[in-house]
Every structure is written in C-alpha cells, then in structure tokens.
Amino acid sequence: MPGRMTQPPMPALPLPLPLSPLAAVLSMLMRSTLRRHPAILGRMGAAAGARFLIDVTNVPVLLLIEPALRRARVLPRSARPAHDAAIRGRLSAFLSMLHGAEDGDALFFSGELTIGGDTAAVLALRNALDDAEIDLTEEIAGLAPAAGPMARRLSGLLERRTGLSLHRVTETEVRE
Amino acid sequence: MMELVCPAGTPAALRAAVEAGAHTVYCGFADETNARNFPGLNFSREEMAAGIDFAHDRGAKVLVAINTFPRAGAQDLWHRAVADAAAAGADAVILADIGLLAHAAERHPGLRLHLSVQAAAANPDAINLYAQAFGVRRVVLPRVLTVEEIAAINRETEVETEVFVFGGLCVMAEGRCSLSSYATGLSPNMNGVCSPASHVAYAETAKGQEARLGGFLIHRTARGAPVPYPTLCKGCFTSGDQTGHIFEDPVSLDATRLIPALRKAGVSALKIEGRQRSRAYVTQVVRAFRAAVEAAERGDPMPEGLLTRLTEGQAATTGAYAKTWR
Ligand code: SF4
Numbered sequence: 001m002p003g004r005m006t007q008p009p010m011p012a013l014p015l016p017l018p019l020s021p022l023a024a025v026l027s028m029l030m031r032s033t034l035r036r037h038p039a040i041l042g043r044m045g046a047a048a049g050a051r052f053l054i055d056v057t058n059v060p061v062l063l064l065i066e067p068a069l070r071r072a073r074v075l076p077r078s079a080r081p082a083h084d085a086a087i088r089g090r091l092s093a094f095l096s097m098l099h100g101a102e103d104g105d106a107l108f109f110s111g112e113l114t115i116g117g118d119t120a121a122v123l124a125l126r127n128a129l130d131d132a133e134i135d136l137t138e139e140i141a142g143l144a145p146a147a148g149p150m151a152r153r154l155s156g157l158l159e160r161r162t163g164l165s166l167h168r169v170t171e172t173e174v175r176e
Numbered sequence: 177m178m179e180l181v182c183p184a185g186t187p188a189a190l191r192a193a194v195e196a197g198a199h200t201v202y203c204g205f206a207d208e209t210n211a212r213n214f215p216g217l218n219f220s221r222e223e224m225a226a227g228i229d230f231a232h233d234r235g236a237k238v239l240v241a242i243n244t245f246p247r248a249g250a251q252d253l254w255h256r257a258v259a260d261a262a263a264a265g266a267d268a269v270i271l272a273d274i275g276l277l278a279h280a281a282e283r284h285p286g287l288r289l290h291l292s293v294q295a296a297a298a299n300p301d302a303i304n305l306y307a308q309a310f311g312v313r314r315v316v317l318p319r320v321l322t323v324e325e326i327a328a329i330n331r332e333t334e335v336e337t338e339v340f341v342f343g344g345l346c347v348m349a350e351g352r353c354s355l356s357s358y359a360t361g362l363s364p365n366m367n368g369v370c371s372p373a374s375h376v377a378y379a380e381t382a383k384g385q386e387a388r389l390g391g392f393l394i395h396r397t398a399r400g401a402p403v404p405y406p407t408l409c410k411g412c413f414t415s416g417d418q419t420g421h422i423f424e425d426p427v428s429l430d431a432t433r434l435i436p437a438l439r440k441a442g443v444s445a446l447k448i449e450g451r452q453r454s455r456a457y458v459t460q461v462v463r464a465f466r467a468a469v470e471a472a473e474r475g476d477p478m479p480e481g482l483l484t485r486l487t488e489g490q491a492a493t494t495g496a497y498a499k500t501w502r
Contacts, residue, residue: 127216
C-alpha cells in the first residue's frame, strides 16, 4: 500500500471567515448528493474513509473531502492538510470528468489531472462518481427546490459564458 | 454484421454502451472472479440482473466474465458466480479455468460458454478441445496472432472467434506473466489485477513525476508531461547500457483499419477493452466502432485516428495483428 501522505496536520484554528460558509454549503451539497446517490459510498467500500485533497489549480482554495464523514472542508492554499489521496488539475478537467464529458484516464494520460497518495482510493472515488451520473446543477437545485429553475438558468448561462461543464452530458453530447 | 462486444465496469457504463450501439456488453461481479477486480468497479447481483434486463429490453446481450482461475478450496465463490449469472439471464459466461468450464457445462447445460482470452487458446487443436470437452461456442483469441493466423484458425474450427480491436494491451500471452505477481504479490489470473492500484504510488520529485509499483520505479516523466499508468510491461527500464521501454511502449491497441481484414478472416465478434474506464470512454469508443463495423459491412473505408486521445501514451498500435515483434 502506498503510505499515507505525511504532511503536517492542519492547525486546529477556525477557518478564515469567508471560507467557513463556503465549507458549510459544500458539506450540505455533499450530504444531499450522498443521500440522493446512496450507491456511491457502497461502491467506494473502505476507500470512503479516506481523506481526499482536491487541488483545483485555478481556484484560490483547497478542498478536503471525507466521504464517509460526509464532510467537505475548504482551506487556504497555504494550508498543508493531512490527507490520504490527492487529485490535482484545472476546474474544467474536474467538471468534465464528473459530468461524463471526458474520461478520467484520458485526462490523466494527457497530464491534465495528476494524482498522489492512495491510488486505489482515487480510483474508487472516480468509479463511484462515474456510476452515480451526477449532475451538479441538479444537485444544487435539489438543495433548495424553490430556487431550482433559477439555478438551472444561471448554470446554463455560466456554462455558455465559461465553457465549463456544469451539467451531466447525455449520450449525444459526449465529445467526439 | 460483426458483433461489437463492449466493456462495462459499472451499471452506468453498461447503459452508456447499449445506448451508444453495443450489440453486446461484457461485465463482471465485484469480486476476484473477474479479471478487472478494481476498486469501485463491477456489479452486485442486483445490479447485474437490472443491467441484463436493461440490455435485453433494448435488444442487446450481456456476457458475464468469470475469467480468473479459482483458488483451491475457494471454488465456491466461482461456482456461485456462474449460477448467479445464469439466474440473472446472462447470454453467456466468459470462463478461463478448465475446472470451472467442466462445472458450468455439467451444472448449467443451457448456459452458453465463451472461452476467455485468459485461457490463451491460440491454435485450432486447443480451441476444438474446449468445444468438444465443454461445449464452448466462442473463443476470445489472445492478442498474439496475426490476421493470417486468425484466418487459418477459423478455417479449422467451428467455434466462433472474438478478437480485441481497441484498448489496453497485455503483451504476454494474456496475463500469463509473473511481472505483476513479482512486484506486488497479486496476480492477473488469480486475483484479477495486473499492476493493482493498491500498490501504485505517484510522487512529484525534483527529477520529475515518478510512478512506482510495489516500490519499484516504473516511470519518471518531466513535470506536466503525460504520466502513464505504471503497468509493469510498459515501464521504462535500464538494462545494460540501454534505457527504454524494454517490453512494450505505453501504447494501446487500435485495429480499426483491420476490421475489413478481420471480417474476411472469419472473425464473428470484435471486442473493446476497458471495463476500468468511464462511461465517457465507453460512449465514445462504442459509437466509433459501431460506425466502423457498419462501414465495413457496406464496404466503405475505415475511419481513422478518432480515438487517440483515449489511448494510453496517446498513441495506438495494431499490435500483433500486423506487427513484427522487437
Ligand atoms: S504486466 Fe503487462 S504483460 Fe504482464 S500481465 Fe500485466 S499487462 Fe500483461
């Protein structure tokens, strides 16, 4: 087994203010996603207990997710949180993989995503999310059903503006 | 038309394959009975039954791969897998072990048997023996034969032949190789994993990105450059005064252009590797190959190079089908 990554643990200080609400929203989103897709944790098996550091390189913060604890934490880039596995890449790569627009291995072979730490845990997470056919826009809309139509409109607009993949692609949309 | 046999590591990938035009999907249970026993992959009994129903409703078939070699004393796990596949309505099971073939032929006489590539039956005598002894109806040929050799085999057997046309390559005679077992203690044929992820470690070092398997350095690449998965046979090694890919380059198989020749050689089915890949891969590859087999049927030229991005090393080879080995 690859060793657990041995970076010094994050100091037990409260997060800088703007990050805490973001972490709370992300944790809520994660809990509701895991509720709507109960197969994810089962498919991950023991890997659900791992701490995943998600390093989206063009975003100013780091994300630490712990699926079994249903917890997401947002950390400043200066933090060096203890983690078991790490995935690194641009936001577009993460979103394309999550939504089934691009194959995770292809992103990895091309160097757009890199991984560190417990490779088996990363694969388990990747495969479980791929099977869950998650649609981020729908997950967000599911948090506050009354605001759903607005969330969908906003997401469509953002998608066109930024080129990011913000909803699950259908069979006909998968890129040639 | 040649039958397109497509991979599915998850129920979502199975649905993607069927929707993209797969005639047949192959998949396995989430345990060591199948040769893609990877974390987060494969099917529970309920998922298998639901997947088979989904495929059958849309006119597609499902083959269940139970293609590792049972451990002595633990054969129950494999026997149960065969019984459960039959009960779920599988169109065939893909087996490699002689004992398991005998068991399936005796206990499940109505179940169609395919011989896994893991059995490495590469000549008419071997193939016909499996047909006579166990009623095997189709053989998946190991990726060591040329198109001419495949045509010669088809002339001497009634058993249908299925060949790989796309995906990762095992360059030895299909998992009959001790590289992975040596480095990790886990074997492709017994445990269903070659170069398992549990033994893979990536690290960024001053010298570049390093990929290790069981502690052995397999690749070191410049930062930002493509990092291949550390499959042992595709590693970069130093031997004497040479450093390079001693066994095989990190490339994948793409035999699209050989489809008309394979058709002429009497091949019944074309197989796509990649049960460990995502539904995005499955959709793109299946769609491209469905178009290619339809083109072959019409006598149209084969499309080329559509799928390079999806291949390991971002490069493709026609493998042994049209190659002289180093
Ligand atoms: S190391 Fe290579 S040749 Fe050996 S079993 Fe694995 S893929 Fe096949």
